[in-house]
Amino acid sequence: MKYSREFIGITGFLLVLGTLYFGLIQTGPAKYFTAPNAQKLFYLHVPSGLITYLAFLMVVGGSAVYLYNKSDYADRLAKCSTELGIVFGFMSLASGTFWMKAEWGGDIVSRFLTDMRLATTLAMWLLYIGYFVYRNQPETSLVKNNAAILGLSGMLMVPLSYLSSRFLRSHHPVIVGTEDQGSLDPSLRIGLYMGLFGFLLIYIFLFNTRMKIEKLERDMLKLKMENG
């Protein structure tokens, strides 16, 4: 389909708008929260966090395949997914910080240093910032190789960040895979799934576009080198 990419992007955008309507207008201030209005960040904070994990896992996959067979596609995939992981990671971290400040209060810096979920997520994000900066230089095979090794470290960082709130010292709530998952109010579930699906489609749209640009750039560079 000629416009399938655009269709995906627009559908994702509309779903996120639907989530906002649902979270901000349809449902009132949340009960049992110190900051009942800031709780509305939940509908986009959680999806952006999950998409960040997805993006960084794709970097891990792409890096592993590149190290295995030097596939140009895998390298592009890892590079493009890193950028999106950074973007969605920023959304998750920043929105989480606002929510945390409203709900828990206290000093943000000390929370980031003492809460293992926050600390490991920030560390993971900074790691991929490092990857992004490193990739921002002429792309020799050595750069690609080193970047792929760096990208592979997500194999450790992603599960560490995701599981830290379960096994390490953390105030961060855990819902998925716990008893609380079943007790989620239906209104929360609808908003959450809509936001998650919306962000997933936006991710696919942006990723697809970025991959296309990267391919064009590489093709042009190749052509330039061939023509001397």
Place this chain on the structure above:
Amino acid sequence: MRFFSLFLVILLLSSNATAECREKECMLKEYKYQQDGGMQHTFYYNNIFNIGTNWYIIFDYPSGKSDDTISFEFSTGLSKVHTYDPDKETDSISFSGSSFTEEIFNLELYVNITGPEGPEGAFVLEIHVNKPSAEDMMYLWGGMTVFWIAIGAYTLFLSNKFRELSNKSGLEDGNREKN
């Protein structure tokens, strides 16, 4: 952009704790009531009742009285009665911040002083009930802005890259799809 970053930092680092003041000096209004016998009462209060924050009225009264009571009743029906303490000359009562849920202007507070032999004095004070905007709304909008800024900035980044490529290759818009 710098201003926005500065705003974000100030917003995040600012403390959201507010202390309630129960001192006479913090009260914006003062009302003196002279009884027939020359005895004087002075009432200190804030004429704005902020929903969510306890509201206090402090009063000075003649010492040595033990059987007298003073009652405070809002026109909405909410009331409290205080019995004089002979050992004190100043006392206070409070109404919970959750006593009201909506804004009310010119709300009347009936104050009645009653002695052992019946009513000794009555007067009316007027206050306004204010509904302050929720403190966490700022954080909600701050957090929501983050999503749109991030997606918008990345879309702009992609758009610039496309334009750059287009300029380099001299491709027309229609030819892009062929690649």
